[in-house]
Amino acid sequence: MAIELDDLGLSPELADVMQRLARVGARMARIISRNGLEDDLAAGVGTNAGGDGQKALDVIADDAFREALTGSAVAFYASEEQDDVVTLGAGSLALAIDPLDGSSNIDVNVSIGTIFSIFPAAEGPNESFLRRGTEQLAGGYIIYGPQCALVCTFGRGVQHWVLDLDAQVFRRVADIKQLPAETSEYAINASNYRHWSAPIRAFIDDLVAGAEGPRERNFNMRWVASLVAETHRILMRGGVFLYPGDERKGYARGRLRHVYECAPIAFLITQAGGGATDGSEGILTVVPDALHARTPFVFGCAGKVARVTAYHDLPGEETSALFGRRGLFRS
Numbered sequence: 540m541a542i543e544l545d546d547l548g549l550s551p552e553l554a555d556v557m558q559r560l561a562r563v564g565a566r567m568a569r570i571i572s573r574n575g576l577e578d579d580l581a582a583g584v585g586t587n588a589g590g591d592g593q594k595a596l597d598v599i600a601d602d603a604f605r606e607a608l609t610g611s612a613v614a615f616y617a618s619e620e621q622d623d624v625v626t627l628g629a630g631s632l633a634l635a636i637d638p639l640d641g642s643s644n645i646d647v648n649v650s651i652g653t654i655f656s657i658f659p660a661a662e663g664p665n666e667s668f669l670r671r672g673t674e675q676l677a678g679g680y681i682i683y684g685p686q687c688a689l690v691c692t693f694g695r696g697v698q699h700w701v702l703d704l705d706a707q708v709f710r711r712v713a714d715i716k717q718l719p720a721e722t723s724e725y726a727i728n729a730s731n732y733r734h735w736s737a738p739i740r741a742f743i744d745d746l747v748a749g750a751e752g753p754r755e756r757n758f759n760m761r762w763v764a765s766l767v768a769e770t771h772r773i774l775m776r777g778g779v780f781l782y783p784g785d786e787r788k789g790y791a792r793g794r795l796r797h798v799y800e801c802a803p804i805a806f807l808i809t810q811a812g813g814g815a816t817d818g819s820e821g822i823l824t825v826v827p828d829a830l831h832a833r834t835p836f837v838f839g840c841a842g843k844v845a846r847v848t849a850y851h852d853l854p855g856e857e858t859s860a861l862f863g864r865r866g867l868f869r870s
């Protein structure tokens with residue numbers, strides 16, 4: 540046994556897949572902890588389907604999860620690191636994965652992770668993934684941080700396990716609590732400010748202005764550049780995360796991928812009582828048009844996520860840099 544699943548009522552097929560994911564997760568935690576002793580896990584090795592540079596650990600993780608799921612109930616395997624869906628066999632499940640999330644952090648010893656999403660398999664490979672996130676059976680991640688943990692939802696709240704390194708077993712700890720409606724912490728890569736749209740600039744301007752601005756209180760900011768780490772922080776203590784579309788070439792729909800990054804995170808966050816949108820529409824109700832499609836992504840405490848949508852609905856003159864009194868949004 541690699542993970543304690545008692546009392547969760549999972550089907551034998553799903554439970555077996557969770558055991559396999561956990562087994563690889565524990566192995567990955569060990570490999571990551573040895574980075575630099577034998578190999579350089581951050582070494583560049585190629586380019587993936589989305590055109591992103593691949594690091595050695597991206598490929599190690601993809602191979603490890605794919606091999607471990609072969610022979611399970613997973614018929615279709617969709618990975619950030621594979622151009623197309625890989626058919627593993629006949630089975631009732633389809634699994635999408637970002638095998639290694641936050642790869643720019645591998646060489647700096649900052650938290651990285653694995654994100655996964657499980658659907659009932661559909662007729663064919665693509666139809667199994669190009670569907671609403673509301674149809675997911677499970678969405679979760681493994682975080683390789685100071686502590687290795689696995690967080691997952693099966694649609695009944697959000698469960699949390701911590702890796703017991705001695706026993707090599709993910710032990711179940713208390714479920715993740717419901718998120719508060721409001722927060723004073725936000726996460727965005729602010730170096731892209733000049734490329735953002737007017738509503739995103741206006742929203743962030745008002746947070747940065749703090750007690751002297753229209754919001755009349757101070758806010759704190761974090762940016763780890765690791766979606767898994769930002770999600771874990773927000774699930775543990777609240778916050779709001781934004782990766783909007785922007786004007787850089789190729790970034791009209793942001794950076795993050797709908798199928799294997801945003802949909803499972805949105806499932807987790809909504810199960811914890813938060814919100815997850817593309818700036819206006821709920822992520823879980825949007826059908827992605829391609830396996831590697833990007834989407835703008837806003838998630839976290841429901842009040843803040845709704846506020847971002849409200850900024851998108853403001854008339855143009857109210858989001859302009861010169862508009863100093865967005866009185867409607869005082870709180």
Ligand SMILES: O=P(O)(O)OC[C@H]1O[C@](O)(COP(=O)(O)O)[C@@H](O)[C@@H]1O
Pocket residue numbers: 591619637639640641642643728764765766767794
């Ligand atoms: O470097 P940027 O533009 O701030 O982007 C950071 C984002 O990119 C990602 O690293 C993308 O994921 P990958 O590492 O799986 O490509 C996210 O984890 C993170 O939120």
Ligand SMILES: [Mg+2]
Pocket residue numbers: 637639640641766800
């Ligand atoms: Mg990623």
Ligand SMILES: [Mg+2]
Pocket residue numbers: 597619637638639640641642
């Ligand atoms: Mg990745």
